[in-house]
Amino acid sequence: MISVIIPHLNQADQLEACLCSLDAQSLPRQLFNIVVVDNGSTAPPVDVIARHEGVRLLHEPRPGPGPARNTGAAAVRSEILAFIDADCRAHPDWLRSIHQALEAYPRGTILGGDVRIWGSDQRPLNAIAAYESVFAYRFKLYIEQHGYAGTGNMAMFRRDFEAVGPFAGIEVAEDMDWGRAARAAGFTFRYVEDMIVFHPARRSLQELYQKWDRQIVHYRNMADGKPRWRLRWIAQALVVFVSPAPGAITVLTSDRIKGVANRLKAIAVLCAVRMHRATTMLSVIRKGRTVSWNR
The missing domain is CATH 1.10.287 (Helix Hairpins)
Incomplete structure (x- = not known):
């Protein structure tokens, strides 16, 4: 069983798109569950959650996506944890790729995947989308040269997450901080090319x-x-x-x-x-x- 954990703050429209992409996964629905952890939104996404069967909504008052992810991880008992951001959309084979990669790699492996700008295969792009298509979310670089995976597209066995410990608060870059702790504990990060999520380009x-x-x-x-x-x-x-x-x-x-x-x-x-x-x-x-x- 895989638990997908999504931190959320004032992004109801993006969360709707994210959940729709998870509804369309090629991995059978009975093999994964979804937990959204709201982090103090002006209006919690109750209506969005109600439109998607089997999605659980939790609340975390401490600010930051790290504490929200910790709350989600603590609330589930699945063997595998998969992290994605509310403003991302998962490729239809995202969860299947996670499942297959964790079976193939040795114990103690943390997975990170590719994050692409939504619509980056179109021409012409606006200037922001063109820039972010090259420089945003360079997860392969983060993993292979800097030794950590971005939390917007990361997966691991629960036992490994618990061995490393929780994500830090909003004061630091929690993905870099957690990555350092994971490496110090002897874990290895692997880039999985087929583990794809999409992120919209920033608007300005x-x-x-x-x-x-x-x-x-x-x-x-x-x-x-x-x-x-x-x-x-x-x-x-x-x-x-x-x-x-x-x-x-x-x-x-x-x-x-x-x-x-x-x-x-x-x-x-x-x-x-x-x-x-x-x-x-x-x-x-x-x-x-x-x-x-x-x-």
Whole structure:
């Protein structure tokens, strides 16, 4: 049995699309259950849940998707836990791929899959979708080079989750933090190409900036207190400042985007985002900011 755990906060329309994608899974419905954990929405998604048979709605008052996922995991007894975000849509074979991969890999393996921008195979794309098709949700890179999987598309045996421990709160990037703890406990992350979920592109450059503002504060909180962290932080900001040049090469050679026009749009957004990231990193050296999600 697989339990699908979905943290939710003020995303009723996206949750509806997510649950519809889970209704369409090729894995037989009796082999999985779904738990939505609301994290303090203005209006809990009661009506959305009622339209989907067998979906359970829980509530977690502590802010952050990490605590919401912990509540969902604690409330189920399935052998396998699968995590997806409320604003994602699962490929029809998502759960089947998880089931097959966990049977194939050795014990102690944590799975992460591919996250694609919804509609990224269409042409032309708008500038934000073109950029995010290349640079957003690079789970293969996270897993193979940085040793952690994003929680928007991750699965594992329950016993392994319990051995590592719960996700952290909103103050840090809970996927990176949990990944470090998992590696320290001897677990291995595996990228599963056929384990696919889709995420809509953000609607504006401002939304992209907000996403990076949140991530930068997470990274600052995780770096704070380490030896010479401010010098390292400034050096990293300078690297980000000059990074559009190699980033443009990534755009031009990526197989996740097609067409000259789409690539030029992606490069334009790349330059804007990297400049914003560098200036924001320098602005938070003295004092961090409050972290929130979906507000």
